[in-house]
């Protein structure tokens with residue numbers, strides 16, 4: 300599922316989007332989310348680098 304408009308600094312690495320948004324406590328979280336239909340990969344990380352690494356290493360089962 301694509302990231303929604305709350306996310307800032309959204310980039311795309313292959314089928315995966317990485318974006319930054321405040322969580323419910325107002326702290327930044329970094330999310331990697333695959334846009335491929337039926338994949339469903341989405342995960343939150345404490346650092347932008349970790350989220351981008353996850354995006355680069357995501358092996359999408361749909362492709």
Ligand SMILES: [Zn+2]
Nearest residue numbers: 333335338359
């Ligand atoms: Zn995927």
